[in-house]
Amino acid sequence: MNTSQRLVVVSNRLPVTVRSTGINICLEASGGGLVNALTPILEVTGGCWVGWTGTDFHETLIESLEQWSSERNYNLQPVFLTPAENAAYYRGFSNEIIWPLFHGLSSRCQFDSTYWTGYRAVNRKFADGVERVAGNRDFIWVHDYHLMMLAQDLRFRGLRQQLAYFHHIPFPPPDTFETLPWRSEVLRALLCFDLLGFQTPRDRRNFIESLHRCLPGVQVSGVGERLRVRFEDHWSSIGTYPISIDYAALAAEATGPDVTAAAEKIRQGCSGTAIILGVDRLDYTKGIPERLIAFQSLLQSNPGMRGRLTMIQIVVPSREDIPEYMQLRLRIERLVGCINGEYGSPGWVPIQYFYRAFSRTELIAFYRAAHVALITPLKDGMNLVAKEFCASRIDNRGVLVLSEFAGAAAEFRNGALLVNPYDTERVAEVVALALQMTESEQCARMELMRSHIQSNDVFRWSESIRTENTASPPADYQRQKAALQYAAGLLR
Ligand code: GDG
Secondary structure (H helix, E strand, O other): OOOOOOEEEEEEEOOEEEEEEOOEEEEEEOOOHHHHHHHHHHHHHOOEEEEEOOOOOOHHHHHHHHHHHHOOOOEEEEEOOOHHHHHHHHHHHHHHHHHHHHOOOHHHOOOOHHHHHHHHHHHHHHHHHHHHHOOOOOEEEEEOHHHOOHHHHHHHOOOOOEEEEEOOOOOOOHHHHOOOOOHHHHHHHHOOOOEEEEOOHHHHHHHHHHHHHHOOOOEEEOOOOEEEEEEOOEEEEEEEOOOOOOHHHHHHHHOOHHHHHHHHHHHHHOOOOEEEEEEEEOOHHHOHHHHHHHHHHHHHHOHHHOOOEEEEEEEEOOOOOOHHHHHHHHHHHHHHHHHHHHHOEOOEOOEEEEEOOOOHHHHHHHHHHOOEEEEOOOOEOOOHHHHHHHHHOOOOOOEEEEEOOEHHHHOOOOOOEEEOOOOHHHHHHHHHHHHHOOHHHHHHHHHHHHHHHHHOOHHHHHHHHHOOOOOOOOOOHHHHHHHHHHHHHHHO
């Protein structure tokens, strides 16, 4: 993409949250790194964002979205989903098949073929939305596992624009991936993108190995960070682009008087004890019960530490309509209750537990108040909390204890203390080491991580994908279209 090219972003959700106040509809901008990184580019290029509203068809909402767009230099193109489409595409295929499978937890998958049918249909619905807004010279950038079939659907309709895809979650090893009943259909569709981006070299390697395993005839060329794959006369560039955060904004916000006052209040609320912090969306991939068990083990084997440290665990509600997530919440709350009941003493509660989202200011205050950030997902595409914790540490203090299975571990090998989240006794030992780390070692490690994030922020991330050279030998679109039609015929 050249930087003047109009950008069309496609993601599962629009960058706004719809709130209904009786008869009125109100739109609130969603926060987050992706929205912050992409909206300036959309503004400058007069682009468009295509995504689900989170609702079924809604006449008044269309007017509200048009009103929103008219106040900015970019448009929001809504996709509406019926409850049945939501159940099959989002709750079913995305959350009960791809999410657990790609995080290496295949025993949790529900391989229901109606989910697949629904997923295909909704990807076509997104293609309708993209086709409605895409201009000839646009750069179309699709995000994440909800929309893996989209490029194939768009090529089917004859769209020839540059199509890029970024995969936010891990890509599993071939032995895991090949259990997906629709493995070759998914890979064929992904190879209709001109550019495929992954979080880590390991994800990209797993993808390439899965191609070799499941798609005979695929050709891979190149070495190092950027590879090129040829399949049925189409070339795709495959690269590693670790996502990041808006470092400058976060570091600046962390110096604010509101944050400083809130951090002080948090420390006082823990009676000056050392603070170990966990911040996660409610999800079984985040390893929250395992982390609580590690903390329990720390208290069990170090009686001298009791009363001298506090764990703060923030859990942000997520996917609450899925029974498995509610069971996870209950499990976490039972564990917190057991540990507090067993080890607490008058004036000291070992775990402060919050099941809600905090404001940005409050969240940064938690980051600044903590002595140790304990981030131990069982598997994670990147984990932005780890990067946000470091960016907030304007004092260059604090220790990051990080799961070796988080994408961020690939960048923080020398700064963080890496742990296997399943090895709860070792996690407890490493937390004990973190609490004893000298200030000079904390400083050296934190500086290393902060300067890495500063020079590899979210703007650099989006720039590196937008300017990637995807130039490929001119595709023979007629042949490619015929191959796609043949593949689709096999699907019916
Ligand atoms: C997916 C992938 C990948 C958390 N608590 C509060 C709050 N947060 C914000 C954090 C952070 C975000 O939520 C969580 O991001 P993560 O990266 O940790 O995890 P996922 O939501 O699972 O994201 C992940 C990511 O996509 C990007 O590619 O890193 O691997 O799973 O930004 O700040 N925000 C507020 N209050 C809270 O209490 N305001």
